[in-house]
Amino acid sequence: MADILVLNPPFLPKFSRPQRSPAVTKSGTLYFPLFLAQSVAVLEADGFSVTFLDAPAAGLSLDAVVARAVADAPFLAVLDTSTPSIDADMAAAAALTRAVPGLFTVLVGPHATARAGEVLTQAGGAVRAVARREYDLTLxxxxxxxxxxPPxxxxxxxxxxxxxxxxxGQPVHNPDRxxxxxLDRLPPVAPVYKKHLDIRHYFNxxxxxxxxxxxxxxxxxxxxxFCLHPQTLTGRTARYRSIxxxxxxVAWCLDNFPGLRTIFFEDDTLTADKARCREFCAAIxxxxxxFDWSANARADMDADMLAAMRRAGCRHICVGFESADAMALAAMKKGLGTERMRRFRAxxxxxxxxxxxxxxFGFPGDTRESILATIDFALSLNPNTAQFYPVMVYPGTEAYAEYEARGFIAAGRWRDWLTPEGLHGCVVRNEFLTPAEIVRLCDLARRRFYLRPTFLARRAAAALVSPGEMARTVRAGRVFLKHLLRGSRV
Structure with a gap:
């Protein structure tokens, strides 16, 4: 028996719903359900018994989830959502509602937040509520x-x-929380991982x-x-846990997860407050x-700060360069130019x-020529790895509102945000490029970047030197190479 079911719902196998651009990824990436896990920590600390299921990671079907819910008989079910999976998410809520008498179902996550009224009316009573934005304390x-x-x-x-x-029957929207x-009021999530999840299922x-x-x-x-989480979940003011x-x-993780190789700090931008980042490194x-760690960062750090991060155990940073085109960078409000990016990379x-x-690729003003220049820019920067995507616009973001207002969204349903097999689909065009042309340019960029002899030799050498690097390379490359070789030609 459990009071509450917290669910990352079934959809496609290995569908990475919690990431900023949800999909079945070419690299086999599968994100931890961090926000759901934080809510589980809050609920359990308050004395509620919780069943926490990550269906895509554990390979659970909807029938298996419903069977578990029937056995547990919870009074509340919390389901995460994303734009491409929203119809399946509502269907999962409906199946649970039919199976468990008196169940109160609530949806959370970016899509539910951005389209709360639409979700409630379309779900036909199967969804009783939406907990918007940052939802831990609301739940x-x-x-x-x-x-x-009674509710x-x-x-x-x-x-x-x-x-x-x-x-x-009309949606009621309470004031935002x-x-x-x-943030130190929130219990740690690591014990939730240990209790409910298998960390071997997750990969970045x-x-x-x-x-x-x-x-x-x-x-x-x-x-x-375009960035999803600050505009739908976490907000545009950085708030911090104490170091x-x-x-x-971190120390608890090192003691309780045998064989743990890396901690990934999934802050929107770990380096946003440079003084705090320096203190974080000094405190480590x-x-x-x-321990080895990686993080999301911004290409505006100086050499001393980067060196401090490396001394503290940072091995890998994920950085949005986005474009070499000044017009595209202005359109996305990036706030950085290419010369600063080059200095950061060096x-x-x-x-x-x-x-x-x-x-x-595909921001307003982007042309074939500007994208080819961005590909050349990427090759000149020569990051260790790279990803090339069409701009993915999601409800709740400024980019979505702009593309919708200009008639640049070329999709008829939410499922179109993914291809049939679950890869990212291109749902936008701009003044100069069709969705198909943007996709072909992305394919070209991947081939030019990853099929360089210098890149292949470098990765092979790194894999031979480090067992951890070998495991990471094999796991990512096994899936990615298949997609790379079958990409379209430009």
């Missing part, structure tokens, strides 16, 4: 309310951050497996128009914690930090 308050009495409209109206259907500033090509994902902050102060609390959790060294190489570079 805790809702669980307490349900445990103490009448009057009682539901007291829960900040909640949307629900009123007596007339303020973002939590004191920027981290040697086995790995775990933690966060030292929430929110991002930068204004990139001691983070490192206590003061405490004598020896400093990172000097510090011995590996860099995963992200590049995005």
């Amino acid at each position: 805790e308050e809702l669980a307490r309310l349900l445990a103490s009495g 009448t409209p009057e009682r539901l109206a007291t829960v900040a951050g909640l949307s629900f259907l009123g007596p007339d 303020p973002y939590l500033d004191a 090509p920027n981290a040697k497996p086995p790995m775990v994902t933690l966060a030292t902050s929430r929110g991002c102060p930068f204004r990139c128009s 001691d609390a983070v490192l206590d959790e 060294m003061r405490r004598g914690l020896r 400093d990172a190489a000097q510090a011995g930090l590996k860099v995963h570079g992200c590049f995005i």
Whole structure:
């Protein structure tokens, strides 16, 4: 028996719903359900018994999930959502509602937040509520309310951050819940991983497996128009856990996950506050914690800071370069230019930090010529690995609103955000390029980057030197190479 079911719902095998651009990835990436796990930690600390299932990671079918719910008979079910999976997410909620009498189903996550009213009305009563934005404390308050009495409209109206259907069948949106500033109030997520999940299921090509994902902050102060989580979940002001609390959790992971190779800090931008990042690195060294780690970073760090990160155990950083075109960079509100990016890349190489570079094609003003220039820019930067994607616009972001207003979204349903097999689909065009042309340019970029003899030789040499690097390379390359070789020609 369990009071609450927290579910990353079934969809496609190995569908990575928690990442900023959800898909079945070419590299085999599968993100930890970090936000769901944080909610589980909050609910369990409040005394609720929780069943936490990550169906895509564990290979659970909807029938298996429903059978577990019937056996547990929870009073509350929490389901994560994403744009491409939303129809399947609502179908999972409907199946659970039919199977468990009196179950109160609530959806969370980026898509549900951005389209709360639409989801509630389309679900036909199968979804009782949406917990918008940062939902940990909203779920805790809702669980307490349900445990103490019936979910009448009057009682539901007291829960900040909640949307629900009123007596007339129309959506009611309670005021937003303020973002939590004191993040140390939240219990650590690592014990939730240990209790409920198998860390061997999760993989990020920027981290040697086995790995775990933690966060030292929430929110991002930068204004990139396409970035999903700051605009739908975490907000555009960075809020921080204390460094001691983070490192206590790191120490717990090192003690409790035998064979752990890497910790991935999944902050929106770990390096947003440079002074704090320096102190974070200094504190790791003061405490004598020896572990490899990777993080999301921004290409505006100086050489001293990069060297400090490397000394503290950082091995790999994921950086959004995005484009070489000044017009595209302005359109996405990147706030960085190519010369700063070049200096950062040289400093990172000097510090011995590996860099995963992200590049995005298809912003307003992008042409074939500007994208070819970006591909040349990527080759000149020569990051250790790179990804090349069409711009993925999701409801709730400024980029989605702009593309929708200009008639640049070339999709008829949410499922079109993915190909039939679950890879990212291109759902945008711009003034000069069709979706098919943008996809062909992405394929060209991958082939030019990854089929270089120098790149292949470098990866082979690294894999031979390090067993962890070998495991990471084989796991990512096994899936990626298949897609790379069958890519379209431009």
